[in-house]
Amino acid sequence: MTASAEWTARDASTVWHPFTQHAQWTGDRPVVVDRAEGPWLIDVDGRRYLDGVSSLWTTTLGHGNPDINAAITAQLAKLDHSTFLGTTHTPGIELSEALVELAPKGDGPPLTKVFYAGDGSSAVEAALKIAYQYSTQTGRSRPKFVRLEHAYHGDTLGAVAVGGHDLFHEAYKPLLLKTIGVSSPGDRALGPDRNAKAIADLRAVMRDEGEQVCAIILEPMIQGAAGMLDYDAAFLRAARELADAHGALLIFDEVATGFGRTGKMWAAEHAGVVPDLLTCGKGITGGYLPLSAVLAAEHVYEAFLTRPGDTTPRTFFHGHTYTANPLCCAAALANLRVMGEQDVIGRAAALGDRLAKLLEPVGSNAGVLEIRQLGTMIGVEVAPVGARTGFAVCQAARERGVWLRPLGDTVVLMPPLTLGEAETDLLVNALAEAIDEVLA
Ligand SMILES: Cc1ncc(COP(=O)(O)O)c(C=O)c1O
Structure with a gap:
């Protein structure tokens, strides 16, 4: 018996793997x-x-990678973990400075603040809550999100609600937030003028329901988990224009596309569009440790500052035990430094x-x-x-x-x-x- 077969048998007796049909797991010889x-x-x-x-x-x-290895080891010798609730630490501060510096730039307001989370899904979850709370703190409650068909934003319930991938999401529909799906500009079934059709669909949805929409969320330029459905940058420019016209925020989910995957630091750069909120994760630590972040524009952040006369705090009551873990931040800093140097x-x-x-x-x-x-x-x-x-x-x-x-x-x-x-x-x-x- 090979070592792989032995370990697979042990695995099968206690482990439940993600996205895995265990009836065929051992037969697939992982x-x-x-x-x-x-x-x-x-x-x-x-x-x-x-x-x-x-x-x-x-x-x-x-x-x-020797540089990331060395950065994690050096960090480990100094500080393993301390909470980001009530204290702060240098790797967390340095990483937010680096992310703000690297954030996509364009005509719109820049992304100036960083809120950390753990995985891509938890960054999306935070972004959705920020967007909704922003609406309540800048005017009135807008309880709906606009999402693209075939979208994938993760597996926590908020992220599932803004997804449009039937195989992954159908089973949970009764549990989900109300969202409005619009055609995907990457959907080949819409034919060669799919981009124009998707823009028209988004325009119609925003015309009819824009007042209720706190944010439009999408994977910029390419829907990864849908099967790499790439699409035209013009759609992102239209989404920016329509979000602005109707007072909604624009969220780009760059969890898959960020950190160079599309040949640019951010997929947003292909279109020259800056969102109000940008989620990132996956490649941030070079693939070493779980870390994700929401980058936010200053006007979004400012809506969360309590003002004289407020009867309730505007605080974003959200966070996780390991938010901004220093080892993760050190890995990310080394990854970003090497990406720049090389x-x-x-x-x-x-x-x-x-x-x-x-x-x-x-x-x-x-x-x-x-x-x-x-x-x-x-x-x-x-x-x-x-x-x-x-x-x-x-x-x-x-x-x-x-x-x-x-x-x-x-x-x-x-x-x-x-x-x-x-x-x-x-x-x-x-x-x-x-x-x-x-x-x-
Ligand atoms: C665009 C996008 N958003 C969010 C996620 C979820 O990230 P995670 O699996 O780290 O929770 C993924 C994962 O593939 C993704 O592709």
Whole structure:
């Protein structure tokens, strides 16, 4: 019996995994990861797999980066944790300064304040509550959120309410906040003028219900979990205009797209639009530790300052035990410093271009329905040949030393931003051969 098989049997007896159907878990022969270096995951039997999805879209510089390792170790020697409620600490302060400095800039008010959370979902949850409370503290209660169809913003109930992904969200519908779904500009089913249709839909919703809407929330430029549905920047400019026209806030969820994934620091930069609230997570710590944040414009923050004559405090009564954990902040600071020093954003853009070129022949395979890409976020949609075709392609890629994970029948590629040329070749060749094998 291999070490992997032994550990899988032990795993199955006590562990309940996320997004996992345990009736087929052991049969799928999960990789039992023992260690990792650079873009490689190494299992308990010593087999190496290229981490083609950056450990669920988090790893920016690869695993075991010496600078991030050193920063966490140095922080550990000084301060492991102290609460951010009633005290503060230097890594938390320095990281908010760095994030404000890096925040997307444009014509609108800049993002000047940072509220920390733990995972992407908890950042979204905080942003939704901020947006609603902002409405109550600047005029009147606006209890509705506008969301896009096919959206994914996480799994806590508020985040689920603003999602539009039936497979993940349908079961919880009776529990959810009331939201208004509008067509997604990335929805291929709407045809080639999908962007114009989605803008018209958003315009009509805001005309009819805008007075009730506290915020429009969306994943800018590309809906990741929907299968990498990329869309036109004009939609973001229209959303900004319509939010302003109706007194609603605009929330960009950059949990997946932030920190270089799309070839720019933020997806918002593709459109030159600055939201009122921006959520980020995943790549913030380089993929090391759980940390997320909401970046807020000054006018939003100011609405939470108690004024003379107020009978109730305007405080944002929200936070978590480990808010702004110093080890997480130190990892994030090191990640951002290395990204700047080593032009990781430029390298991510170049990696995206190289992947696009290498994938051209894959796109002409008759079994490939569409390749969608923005920078290093890529979805290769394959024609189903039975159940779980996307998964079968990933298993075939695994036999070739590449670890991938599908979204339905869309195989996702989202490698570390610093992936070298040889590994990039391996990634695409393994995918191409896996598709040939499964769809033959
Ligand atoms: C756009 C977006 N928002 C939020 C989330 C949720 O993040 P987390 O899984 O860290 O809670 C995700 C996760 O994939 C995401 O893609």
